Amino acid sequence: MRGRGAASVSAAGLVVAFAAGCGSGAATDDAARLASGDLQSRWWTWAATEPEETNPVADEDGSACAVNQADDVWFLAGTFGTKAERSCPVPAGVPIAFPVVNRIGAEADCVDFMRTAEGSVVLDGEAVEADRYSGETVTVTGAEGNPVTGEAGTFSATGCGLWVQMAALPPGKHTLEIRGRSGDFATEVDYSLAVARQ
Template identity: 65%
Template sequence: MKIRTVGAGLTAVMLAALVGCGTRAGQEGGEAREAREAGEGRLSSRTLQGRWWTWASTEPERTNPVADQNGSACERNQPEDVWFLAGTFGTRAKRTCGIPAGMPIAFPLLNRVGEPADCAGFMRTAEGSAVLDGRKLASDIYEGEPIEVRSVAGNPVTGTDGRFTTIGCGLWVQLPPLEPGRHTLTIRGRSGDFSTGVDYTLTVDAASG
């Protein structure tokens, strides 16, 4: 686990998962990128990062999805319109996770929050891959932009509670809903001396009715 300073005395954890290929989202104007993503039915980079970090930092360590080793915390605090997956604090994990039918999925391959310089250095060496059912996934690269995060006391992700604005960056994947049934997702990542990996077994429920 790597800790970085966030703003005035706050701390945040560099999380993981990672990248294969993708577009340089950070080189596209923010408003243009958000309009494009909205048109594709995807969350904008600011919305995605802010919501994911809030989701990850609203659980104590015992039930935190990033600290989870087997998938038992997979369903904690999931929103109604997207299903988040998490990396690890620098270890390897194998998780089994059930996902409702018709739910889009989003997860970081490698991500962090901090000052602009922190993100610049972090993204310079970020690399990795995500493979779904044997198929390598493309990813989006978010070089760094302001996001708002809300966290609770006792969480192992930010180590603080309250609302704050910081710079978010990372390598991200957004997927449309998967077909019902069993899927495998392998995530590997590295930036500098930090590495992580998760092997997911995802079971998507059959649509009701």
């Protein structure tokens, strides 16, 4: 699926590019990193838990940034192929994770998607390197009426994309610029992140 719409992930696949915010540019240490399958499963479930009005991917200004966040990782979202500028509060002491550009669908969908997947992440003026996940089985649970998967319930699919996991940001304000592309799908998100003091 490109852009908005309720398409069956198992039949049509789903492309959503996401941008996220991080502060000092330092990658998370190995002990704090989520395994790629766990990261993708958790992120897609997080993104698919809300209807469009409160969905973090459909969010235009950052007002949905804190929706359904876990205690051990702070997820950020991109867009359905548009540009967005968001201001988000981020808790201190929590690692941040997000996709630059990603997809779920059939295994063949990921093979095609990753051939042209590219992107850039700039945190406080410094480039951040993304990890490449070529494709693995993920489990996603979506809520009724969500615009991400377009379906309710739990299903398995192949997940892939460019992903970033970062250590917790120091207190203060940070800027994050995300640019992602694969084929004719592109996303662009600028985050202004405010990390509270502990």
